[in-house]
Structure formats: C-alpha cells, structure tokens
Amino acid sequence: MADPSSLRDSTQIVLPWDALDGLRCELESEFMVTVHDEGHAARIIGSPVVIKEVNEFLVRNGISLP
Helix, strand or coil: CCCHHHHHHHHEEEEEHHHHCCCHHHHHHHCCCEEEECCCEEEEECCHHHHHHHHHHHHHCCCCCC
C-alpha cells in the first residue's frame, strides 16, 4: 500500500504566500490547480502530472522548491 505522505508530495506544493507574488493569477489560469489559503502559506493542489508542470513553472520563475 502507498505511503500517504508520498501521495501528498506528488499532489501538492506548499509555499509561503509571498513566494507567489505576481504569479498566482497566471498559475491559476494556466494550470488546473486549487490554491488554498493556509494562513501563512499557500497550498497548491492538483494532479501529479499538473503538480510536476507547476513545479517546473515555479522554478522557471525563480522560486526554488525543497
């Protein structure tokens, strides 16, 4: 059986809100994702394929991910 934490890692990205400054609208219009407000953080949720594409998009825009 799959480990739940590995499934979460492939379906979401958690970032500080300020990391998405100026990119949130483009992110939501270009990709089929949900951006959930976690207070101090933004949780980007999508399918594993879309999350991989979002990861590449964020890196291209200078946001380094762990």
